[in-house]
Amino acid sequence: MRELSLNVLDIAENSFKAKATLVEISIVQKENLLTITIKDNGCGMDEDFLKRVVDPYTTTRTTRKVGMGIPLFKMVAEQSGGNFHITSEKGKGTVVTATFLVDHLDRPPLGDIAETIVSMIGNLEGSDLVFYYEAFGQDFTLDTRLVRKELENIPINTPEILVFLRDMIKENIKTDYRGVSL
Numbered sequence: 001m002r003e004l005s006l007n008v009l010d011i012a013e014n015s016f017k018a019k020a021t022l023v024e025i026s027i028v029q030k031e032n033l034l035t036i037t038i039k040d041n042g043c044g045m046d047e048d049f050l051k052r053v054v055d056p057y058t059t060t061r062t063t064r065k066v067g068m069g070i071p072l073f074k075m076v077a078e079q080s081g082g083n084f085h086i087t088s089e090k091g092k093g094t095v096v097t098a099t100f101l102v103d104h105l106d107r108p109p110l111g112d113i114a115e116t117i118v119s120m121i122g123n124l125e126g127s128d129l130v131f132y133y134e135a136f137g138q139d140f141t142l143d144t145r146l147v148r149k150e151l152e153n154i155p156i157n158t159p160e161i162l163v164f165l166r167d168m169i170k171e172n173i174k175t176d177y178r179g180v181s182l
């Protein structure tokens, strides 16, 4: 995978499959460390399953025998001088954290995170998403629960609303600063 935003999409997809009603995605850059966290309140995993989940042969998929979302994210983090961590509690939810060294030669670029977040918002149905982004000293939060309130009776997945949200994210997140690019 060439872009971290695609890994984020993969991990969040797990959360929605796990019936999460709230998924919180946080991307934070502090100096040379980039930390990506995906937290959900879905079905969670028991201790035994959790121990095996970084193995590609651990999946509850019925369409194929391998599950690559978690192993790939772990691999990319470790290849970028960072770490990978997952905690989960059955019936409560899951937290996936991956860190990356910003200046590491093997760190993939973040990619089009605005587009990625908006594609998730387009498929939320009843669930909600919180997106928190902090980089180069500037932060931004988008909470679909608040957006829905503002929209009153207009569905959040209306194409015009999605375009508006995408542009709002793009305008409010700093992905480049003084020659450093996330």
Ligand SMILES: Nc1ncnc2c1ncn2[C@@H]1O[C@H](COP(=O)(O)OP(=O)(O)OP(=O)(O)O)[C@@H](O)[C@H]1O
Pocket: 010, 014, 015, 018, 040, 042, 043, 044, 045, 053, 058, 059, 060, 061, 066, 067, 068, 069, 070, 071, 093, 094
């Ligand atoms: N957030 C989560 N909540 C509950 N279970 C999860 C969560 N994330 C992963 N799992 C479980 O771990 C398994 C492995 O996840 P992983 O993303 O590595 O592969 P996959 O989702 O099965 O397949 P792929 O990601 O390749 O489509 C999943 O099948 C699911 O059972």
Ligand SMILES: [Mg+2]
Pocket: 010, 011, 013, 014, 067, 068, 069, 070
């Ligand atoms: Mg997956």
